[in-house]
Amino acid sequence: MKLELLINQKIYALDVAPDEMLADTLRSKGFLSIRKGCDTSCCGLCTVWIDGKPVLSCTMLSFRVAGKAITTIEGIQPEAEKFARILAAEGSEQCGFCSPGFIMTVIAMKNELKNPTEQDIQHYLAGNLCRCTGYMGQMRAIKTYLRGEVQ
Helix, strand or coil, X not given: CEEEEEECCEEEEEECCCCCEHHHHHHHCCCCCCCCCCCCCCCCCCEEEECCEEEEHHHXXXXXXXXXXXXXXXXXXXXXXXXXXXXXXXXXXXXXCCHHHHHHHHHHHHHHCCXXXXXXXXXXXXXXXXXCCCHHHHHHHHHHHHCCCCC
């Protein structure tokens, strides 16, 4: 099926299968930050934004996002790099496999929630899994980022 998708403010004319998932479509176009860990919307590795809201792309059919703005981490590189530096400074950046989806979710949270509590942060990030590091370093990094501190 022919499809036009707006990805990181650029229009792509694509031919996708009716059952093709957005994560696969994006990876086929070179957006390799999109990772797949579970294919069941449980790990958060495939997080992208659809019209500014975090969405798990491994279970989102590509044709369902026609006419919507898709943002990957490549589309918010300066802000993503800022938060990645804070993660590294807090010792919570390990293998990096989960980082793109995690960073997309944290930045979306910053855009959506004003002055979230630690419980709000934990709730917002409940679907993001990391196997390399403890979540305490990530929480420190998130709090630093939300306060606007630069590393």
